[in-house]
Amino acid sequence: MMIKHNWQAVGKIGLLGLVYFFLTRLISEIAFLLAQPMYQPLRAFDPDGSFLYISLHHLWQGLFALLVIPPRNWSCFSACSGFSFRAVSAR
Amino acid sequence: MRVFGDTSAAFPFPLTARNFGGYFAFQIMLSGTSEEILFRALVMTPLLAYGKNSGLAEKPNALLAGGISTLIFMLAHINIALDPLRVTHFSILQQLTVLTFGAFYAFLFVKTRSILGPILAHNLLNAVIVTIGLVLFLVFG
Numbered sequence: 001m002m003i004k005h006n007w008q009a010v011g012k013i014g015l016l017g018l019v020y021f022f023l024t025r026l027i028s029e030i031a032f033l034l035a036q037p038m039y040q041p042l043r044a045f046d047p048d049g050s051f052l053y054i055s056l057h058h059l060w061q062g063l064f065a066l067l068v069i070p071p072r073n074w075s076c077f078s079a080c081s082g083f084s085f086r087a088v089s090a091r
Numbered sequence: 092m093r094v095f096g097d098t099s100a101a102f103p104f105p106l107t108a109r110n111f112g113g114y115f116a117f118q119i120m121l122s123g124t125s126e127e128i129l130f131r132a133l134v135m136t137p138l139l140a141y142g143k144n145s146g147l148a149e150k151p152n153a154l155l156a157g158g159i160s161t162l163i164f165m166l167a168h169i170n171i172a173l174d175p176l177r178v179t180h181f182s183i184l185q186q187l188t189v190l191t192f193g194a195f196y197a198f199l200f201v202k203t204r205s206i207l208g209p210i211l212a213h214n215l216l217n218a219v220i221v222t223i224g225l226v227l228f229l230v231f232g
Contacts, residue, residue, distance in 0.1 A: 014159070050113055062128050065129040
């Protein structure tokens with residue numbers, strides 16, 4: 001019974017992972033879309049496209065990821081995930 | 092000013108001081124910072140929380156969340172065009188590198204319970220890879 005319950009949880013976590021895959025892909029694509037018009041007027045600083053476009057993309061991507069993370073998750077990693085410092089130091 | 096001559100596999104742009112400096116600054120400051128927030132903080136925290144609330148044991152829960160975030164991290168390094176649907180970039184060497192480092196960053200995230208560790212490790216490793224690429228380019232051309 002316990003094993004069946006665990007496999008159901010694993011399946012649900014897998015589905016949740018699929019949702020997050022599409023979410024990360026969406027954030028990345030939107031970041032590329034926003035970086036493109038910003039890069040064009042700044043192209044004189046990086047005519048070979050070696051760092052500025054990808055930098056703008058990563059700035060937007062990080063910003064959107066921060067915005068999507070629910071505020072309660074900022075401080076709940078330890079509490080929500082069940083890991084404790086004591087359990088690690090006891091090993 | 093062109094310092095090192097032509098482009099290479101490691102640097103798909105003319106290797107001038109400005110290009111290398113900008114690319115190095117991007118790798119050591121932005122790449123890991125942005126990607127760790129996206130692939131570890133955003134993805135792993137809710138997966139770990141859901142697993143814990145579902146009664147999964149600590150180790151399998153960490154392995155599952157870390158495995159899923161690493162898989163997503165690997166898929167993000169495959170470029171796809173939609174019209175027509177095709178793969179525009181795929182490198183098996185890059186996939187193996189991303190698998191190894193992605194698993195390491197996930198491990199760090201779980202062990203340190205903070206996103207700062209993976210961010211620092213990711214930025215530092217990327218800077219080391221770029222530096223090694225430059226040295227190899229200077230030595231072998």
